[in-house]
Amino acid sequence: MSAREEVLQRIRAALGQPGTGTTAAGRVGTAPAAVEVPREYRTAGDDAPGSEAVVEQLVDRLEDYMAHVRQVSPDELPAAIAALVAELPGAETDRSAPTALVAPSGLEAGWLAALTDDVVVHRDTPEAPLTAGDLDALDAVVTAARVACSETGTIVLDGEPDQGRRAVSLVPDVHLCVVRTDQVVQTVPEMVRRLSAHPERPQTWISGPSATSDIELDRVEGVHGPRTLHVLLVSPR
Amino acid sequence: MSTFLGIPGIRRRSDGATGGDAPDEPFGPVPHPDEPLRWGDAFPAAAKQTLRDDQLRANLGHATRTIRGKRAAVVGEVPDWEALRDAGSAVKEQVMADLPDLLARLEENVTARGGVVHWARDAAEANRIVTEIARAKQADEVVKVKSMATQEIGLNEHLADEGIAAIETDLAELIVQLADDMPSHILVPAIHRNRSEIRDIFRRRMGDAPEDLSDVPRELAMAARAHLRRKFLSAKVAVSGANFGVADTGTLAVVESEGNGRMCLTMPETLVTVMGIEKLVPTYDDLEVFLQLLPRSSTGERMNPYTSLWTGVTPGDGPQEFHLVLLDNGRTDVLADEVGRSALHCIRCSACLNVCPVYERVGGHAYGSVYPGPIGAILTPQLTASSGGLSGSDDVNSSLPYASTLCGACYDVCPVKIDIPSILVDLRAREVDADRSRSAVDPWRAAMKAASWVMSDGGRFGVAGRAATLGHALGGSDGVVSHAPPPASAWTRSRDLPAPPKQTFRQWMAEHEKDGGER
């Protein structure tokens, strides 16, 4: 018997399905009762997606995780990005070299329009992806997002062209993430149900910068993923 | 060994070396066992040992207190927490009932998206599968995301025997690996270590730790970042576990904090995920329940920093070769037990460890299994049933169901409502039966044999009293319960239940401390 057949046969024996042999310990179980899943939990929040209340809650949660949040209008966005880029710490980079960013191929060009001339922007495309070494040498990444959840302070990237493949938003030490306020929902079920239209897309749920509590439960922000997360919340006028 | 090379993951199985003070000996008190689900002395003897370690108790007390407080705060702010628990519990029950169909669906969907699905009857088979994949990729090093399933099968030791170094990348796992120690908690495996011990481990074992490394947690974390960065960017093969696998879509989920998970799941060309067959959820939308329950219960956060979800292979994004190993390794024996099967609902949050008065005092190593604490006490004996884990006095694992006060705190915090106290009581009765069938052993003595100190009366720990319904109050003058109200009545009909002894854990502790003082 193949391992597959044997494991499935053991499961059937454990569930008391007739004529299926026994488990490894020689057991035959009983059939479980039918189950009805109660779903009394909230599937939507009190506040509407994109409302002032959910945006305020998202800001509060993100700041609690030590993410940096700025609220801007669409017109202010390019200047806000340029200002953050100008302030990049670069503790680990050679300051004589120009500041270098990566942006996924589908990121709106206008968002980067206010960058100063000395900033180099690499576009990561499916045809010419940057190597891990390339990405490691860059100062920051700018991406869009798919959806955000205010109660948990979570932003989800799903790998579409404005967010890029996963390595792009992982290796650089600073992540500038642009979230539109109409993408912000209050609860986890609302977020999951927006994502379930495309469950096959590789998703990264991000709730603040990377962190560890492994040493005496003392939280340290910034381990292997980007150590700094800037969230730019864009409200339509 | 005269020189420690500072390379984690190359250690082979211990040949019984003791932990010690010699510079090149392991830091840890625990040499790596051959059986990750059965090592060391039976619980009572092991607990007696670990209780002598004041540093351990201080470290643990601090850590569990901190995490209990955080959990309570973030659970308290969720108005529908109980409804989420009800849903989570029922979904898991449904998964167990439909397991053959759901596994077939998962396999079909992962395969359709370019993944390769393997099945493993036991640890040896799973280890062989992972080794063959690493070999085929000519990898002599693999990076690993913290995973209980791979600890359970002793994958790192197996790979080391085959000449492949498995690098643990979770900070706590790295600490444990560098110290040549065993994990003592399922979420915070180095919970038994404080900052200065960790600094010493890094200085002596990491190889590239800065000379002047201090014991400030941030500095220690940055040393680990620098140490692992090159490995992440160059590794060819990664090995992970999975928190959830979605049958309907073939999507897998890993929940983590540090970004080491994202690194492993994204950067290498090849990814191998080892997942217990019970880790399924039927639909993608079911994640809306579990991704609320898990982070708040485990790290006490509203959401963990990173959750990765992937479905087979995505062209141009992440590993272009994906293998999923579906692991039985005793799970079907657990499933065959009408009462005990709900132990398979566990989502490994570790909340039950953090509230357990026994765990807090004895630490994880005393349980002699990669699964410590209340969940370990019900899961380990059942997982090892086919090799005697449940069958009475001659197996160390059969004392594990006694490692509890039956105070019920574990049930109260369990996000999927596993009734751990009832399963403990049922397993105790089972173990007594097994001994009785040997006929030479008196059941009362058998029950208490390893556990002269078994504690009762949860009220003394300030936790209101399931103990009253489950044990102490039921005992007659001979210390044996012959007629108990439901649910215990179901089995007292056929056998006598040994009542918990009058001695409480506190009293036992007090006596022990007296012993310790005389030493």
Ligand code: SF4
């Ligand atoms: S038994 Fe429940 S509380 Fe304990 S680790 Fe599992 S899910 Fe968490």
